[in-house]
Amino acid sequence: MIASDFEGPRNQTTVAYEAIRAGILTGAHAPEKKLKIQELAEALDLSPSAIREALSRLVPENLVVSRDQRGFIVAPLSASDLEDLTNLRCEIEAVALRQSLALGDVHWEAGILAAEHRLRSNALVRPDEDPRVAWTRNHASFHSALVSACGSPRLLGLHSQLYEQSERYRQLSFYVETDRDVGAEHSEITQYALARDTESLVRATVEHLRKTTALIVEAFARQPANA
DSSP states (O other), rough: OHHHHHHHHHHHHHHHHHHHHHHHHHTOOOOOOHHHOOOOOOHHHOOOHHHHHHHHHHTTTTTTOGGGGGOEEEEEOOOOOOOOHHHHHHHHHHHHHHHHHOOOOOOHHHHHHHHHHHHHHHHSSTTTTHHHHHHHHHHHHHHHHTTTSSSOOHHHHHHHHHHHHHHHHHHGGSSSSOOOOOHHHHHHHHHHHTTTTTHHHHHHHHHHHHHHHHHHHHHHSSSSSSS
């Protein structure tokens, strides 16, 4: 009976956490949107206490901001925050890549090749899947595969958290016209990984991340002042 009493609320909180988190990462919950507990509870058919706990869990991930007695809002986006996030992400990426190259075996190499192939072919889970959704998923898998052999669960967790925070921004790059060949960048990164060329891999990956950041900063600059 005791286990059952705790199982329900814990499961509700997990469902709420995953649903709200996904909504933030995909843009369904816009930056600075007020997250009203009762509205979310009704929309997700969950208890208000589960929603409140889920929102509290999202605060340390920098996806939600708690405003004292005024409740919760979706964390805002800004060019300065993106640049700070990118600087930290580049540092973590470099550490994880160096460790993965030192520890990775043939299975790690195969995982990178498979992930790059899925990304290049934009493999769909379902025939009716949105190609952009598929590319986003395959892109995440590719960058995850590169660092998967680093041997540190904490490092992988931080890498994943920073990547997901960057995803909120990366969507903005779709609205900036560019002649950038992202596929060629991914191919170059793959070849450096398989060649075990650590310095070239780190350099190419960091440049890859910073190019995306530059495009998004440009998108911010194009926004009207009253947007």
